[in-house]
Amino acid sequence: MRLEVGKIFINDIRFGESTHVENGVLYVNEKELIDLFIEDDRIKSAKIELAKPGESVRITPVKDVLEPRVKVSGSGTNFPGVVGNKVKQVGEGRTHVLSGAAVVTVGKIVGFQEGIVDMSGIGAEYTPFSKTLNICVVIEPEEGIESHAYEAAAREAGLIVTNFIGEAARNLEPDEIEVFETKGIIEQAKMYPDLPRIGYVCMLQSQGLLHDTYVYGVDAKKIIPTLMNPTEFMDGAVISGNCVASCDKIPTYLHQNDPIIEELFEKHGKELNFMGVIITNENVFLADKERCSDGVAKLARLMDLDGVLITEEGYGNPDTDLMMNCKKVEQNGIKTVLVTDEFPGRDGKSESLADAVKEADALVSCGQGNIVITMPPMDKVIGTLEDIETMIGGYDGSLKEDGSIEAEIQIIISATSAFGCNKLTARMH
Amino acid sequence: MRVEMTIITNNPLVNQARYKNVAKVFVETGNIQGVLLRTRDFIHKGHKLLSHPLSGSLKPNENPYKSIIISSNADGLEFDHLIMIEKGIETTEKFFRGKELPKYKPATDHDFMVIDKSIVESGLKNNGGA
Known part of the structure; x- marks a missing residue:
């Protein structure tokens, strides 16, 4: 599969008469965007607000972050199986991206699982979404509606909204075109016979309400492990429907721009032979964990891999999936490297993961979520500070009178994401 | 009624719900540790652990409610399951050492119940229950 990703660099966002791009500026029209979904009877009201890097702005509670893209050629649409109900294979042809812009959905779903994006100050250092130009869709649910419906x-x-904005990129000339390509398994293996064949096991959060991920519109808890072409992610085949602890959260944006996939492509044909992606889930039943980790190991063997990278989403129970995947893949003679974050307590002295196996002898840490920081007050809040103290990472007294927030960094969106999109890691003492 | 699974829970919403072929043990405890300890008793008696004790990706010192599914039959100690529940208890103690469970307002408390119930039900649905 071959995908051309054409990036149109966006260097500012503004409100305008219509949604369009002019000289690198993305204009959005509030009414136009809200009219797309406001008839939904689960939604009471909505507004659009803009947040730019460096501004004294705090966005919370953040549900998801998405990147506006459009399929220019090749089958399917962006976010296949979900928007427009076009379940067509994606990952081939050409896709245009409004690079630098992001759509951020904001609103309280349950009182503890969404997080913070600060556009400046120390908090901004911990999230990749302080560097994007954010179009915030702030949504108020209809009263009495159940959390899952909302x-x-x-x-x-x-x-x-993201796909509508993405349409603005359809007829533009990209500033940069990147080409991503992998072949069928046999052809790909023959292409670089001297390089190690590497796969990527992407574990998707799938435990239940607010802990779900969708693949071509299918609830990931109902899949058995399957093989994906890396370019399918770039066209939105995998979307986030979850609000796990903010720091671990893999928003849709990171599935579209998976740093692990990008890095593997970077080294493809030079240091390694990137063979493809295996997706699997993180279900609550031990029987599911056995079944799916068996499936992961089987696919890794069928692909005749020499090594795999494994990432997880969440903490606790997914650590068991991570270790089962690691152990079974290693038992097939395939080397593994795990990528995860850690929760060793505030003093950093406790065990970092809830599970471990002796085969897990190579691990990349994306930082520890229990570190406490104080984020300065911001001039403007998009959303509400109402639930700061009950959010994961917050506590009684987190929200100070002056509007500053003292909390564990797990309150910040993607602060310790196991996709390695941030700057944190671990040091041996 | 053929009872194949038993839910050990401190979540009133789960306790009130009706599931086919599922028995329930309600533990009156304000944090998840009590549920984990009671589950350990059952594992010692030979019941099998069916759901992961740390399901939900919510840290034990943040989440007041827990429901764990075990087999209703007791047919011999499964050592791996004992290790898993012991690790769950150890992890929970670790989190409580750093920070106690906050006192949530009723609406947030209810949200935690809803999430726990949803996680249990997603497991039951995928495995022939509910």
């Missing part, structure tokens, strides 16, 4: 409404609104 989560679905907010998720769909985010996808619809």
Whole structure:
């Protein structure tokens, strides 16, 4: 599969008469965007706000972050199986990206699972979304509506708005074109016979309400491990429907721009032979964990891999999936490297993961989520500070009178994401 | 009624719900540790652990509610399951050492119940229950 990704660099966002791009500026029209989803009877009201890097702005509670893209050629649409109900294979042809812009869905779903994006100050250092030009879709649910119905409404609104904005890129000339290509397994293996054949096992959060991920519109808890072409992710085949602890969260944006996939492509044909991606889930039943980790090991063997990278989403129970995947893949003679974050307590002295196996002897740490920082007050809040103290990472007294927040960094969106999108790591003492 | 699974829970919403072929043990405890300890008793008696004790990706010192699914039959100690529940208890103690469970307002408390219930039900649905 071959995908051309054409990036149109966006260097500013502004409100305008219509949604379009002019000289690198993305204009959005508030009414136009809200009209796309406001008829949904699960949503009471909505507004659009803009946040730019460096501004004294705090966005919270953040549900998801998405990147506006459009398929220019090749089958399917962006976010296949979810928006427009076009379940067509994606990952081939050409896709245009409004690079630098992001859609951020904001609103309280349950009182503890969404997080913070600060656009300046120390908090901004911990999240990749302080560097994007953010179009915030702030949604208020209809009263009395159940959390899962509202989560679905907010998720769909985010996808619809993102695709609508992405359309603005359709007829533009990209500033940069990148080409990503992998072949069928046999052809790919023959292409670089002297390089190690490397696969990527991407574990998707899939435990239940607000802990779900969707693949071509299918709830990931109902899949058995399957093989994906890396370019399918770039066209939005995998979307986030979850609000796990903010720091671990893999928002849709990171599935579209998976740093592990990008890095593997960077080294493809030079240091390694990137053979493809195996997706699997993180279900609550031990029987599911056995079944799916068996499936991961089987696929890794069928692909005749020499090594795999494994990432997880979340903490606790997914650590068991991570270790089962590691152990079974290693038992097939295939080397593994795990990528995860850590929760060793505030003093950093406790065991970092809830599970471990002796085969897990190579691990990349994306930092520890229990570190406490104080984020300065911001001039403007997009959303509400109402739930700061009950959010994961917050506590009684987290929100100070002056508006500053003292909290564990796990309150910040993607601060310790196991996709390695941030700057944190671990040091041996 | 053929009871194949038993839910050990401190979540009133789960306790009130009706699931086919599922028995329930309600543990009156304000944090998840009590549920884990009671589950350990059952594992010692030979029941099998069916769901992961740390399901939910919510840290034990943040989440007041827990529901764990075990087999209703007791047919011999499964050592791996004992290790898993012991690790769960150890992890929970580790988190409580750093920070106690906050007192949540009723709406947030209810949200935690809803999430726990949803996680249990997603497991049951995928495995022939509910």
